[in-house]
Amino acid sequence: MERTNVPNATINRIPLYLRSLQEIKDRNRQIISSHELAELVGVQPAQLRKDLSYLGEFGTRGVGYEVEHLEFQLARRLGLTREWSIAVIGAGRIGSALLYYKGFKERNLAIRAILDIDEKKIGKKVGSLIIQDMRDLERVVREENIDVGIITTPAASAQGVADQLLKAGVKAILNFAPVFINVPEGVVLRHVDLAVELQILTFFLRRHSLMEEKMDEEEVY
Amino acid sequence: MERTNVPNATINRIPLYLRSLQEIKDRNRQIISSHELAELVGVQPAQLRKDLSYLGEFGTRGVGYEVEHLEFQLARRLGLTREWSIAVIGAGRIGSALLYYKGFKERNLAIRAILDIDEKKIGKKVGSLIIQDMRDLERVVREENIDVGIITTPAASAQGVADQLLKAGVKAILNFAPVFINVPEGVVLRHVDLAVELQILTFFLRRHSLMEEKMDEEEVY
DNA sequence: CTCTGTGAATATATTCACAGCA
DNA sequence: TGCTGTGAATATATTCACAGAG
Known part of the structure; x- marks a missing residue:
């Protein structure tokens, strides 16, 4: 069944x-x-x-x-009858926004840690979490039993972060950085790019406005 | 061609x-x-x-x-050789994060306005924009020539906001609220749900861990 | 020879239309 | 009778494999 x-x-x-x-x-x-x-x-x-x-x-x-x-x-x-532990990598605006996002907790998706490499951010609080040093990733993954890593770093750092996450034992990655990342066979990976969605929208918008122009021309004849 | x-x-x-x-x-x-x-x-x-x-x-x-x-x-x-004007509805964390997102400006996607219904937020600044009253939507859309509306409100408000956007003359909507919204034929609409992406991930994670359990059992025999 | 552009073959996905069960 | 569950039909999408241009 x-x-x-x-x-x-x-x-x-x-x-x-x-x-x-x-x-x-x-x-x-x-x-x-x-x-x-x-x-x-x-x-x-x-x-x-x-x-x-x-x-x-x-x-x-x-x-x-x-x-x-x-x-x-x-x-x-969907595997939501057990809880999953998540670490967010990158304490920028999107990373921080995810911490407060209600849709996660409601579905047993628990963000347990947020990490960054920026000395100025490390130690500061976001919601109920303290931003941790990316160098402590392996310890954090072990201690918090992290299943999923969410990457919200700039594009240039994303592949390196993904490699570190996998090395630390994470089995799935959700990547918000605007770049394709490679992972070995068997690792679960999904990409989300906010600008991509808007561009699909403008493709259709352009098509619409071209069609309208076309119709205007035809009315002339 | x-x-x-x-x-x-x-x-x-x-x-x-x-x-x-x-x-x-x-x-x-x-x-x-x-x-x-x-x-x-x-x-x-x-x-x-x-x-x-x-x-x-x-x-x-x-x-x-x-x-x-x-x-x-x-x-x-993709229609990116002209600029498109965008209004964000909902000055919560995700709405605000979008204002700072670099991937938009680089691609001629210009966020020109942010609106909310919350009296406490109206008038405050986010980046270079002042949060405007949702009741002024029609004026804002007219004055800023808004092409696209991005909805980042709670689910319960999303359909109403979409209706208002369309009434004000917006031709395309990107919906971040976790609910399906209906629009008339011809309106360009896309949905993004951050929790949905994570749930697809956990579907595969669960499948993986089930497969591993299966393999463990087989080793017993 | 190399690498694009593309029909043809294959694989996925959606929709139809109705059998089958409450 | 009403609504689910599903094979069969149709529509989309991907991949193959090679003709054709430089």
């Missing part, structure tokens, strides 16, 4: 389903149909049902899905 | 190609092969060549791509 070949596209959507389910649960809703949940997430109902079918059978035909049950199942599949 | 049917997957990667090209240009590199650029971006060479082929013919057979020329062409296709 725990299938192994879950498509990538499905994995990317499970957190979205979970997010909506949590919201629905907070409104004391008991049962929800694929149609309604899909609407909240912004996908097609068939898409949602197929995605869920890769994980198991959670619904009741003719009825729908029990909100709390489905929520638990998805959380379990 | 300016083809219209660029696949979505390709559009998502163009900013990554551009990012690497800018880095390469800064190192005074003149020519680069598809193989080398692909390596920097983390894709297959054939993927890169096919992606570029949807936009035009930029290389020289037997030689490679002229870095500066390709960079300009990709920037143009």
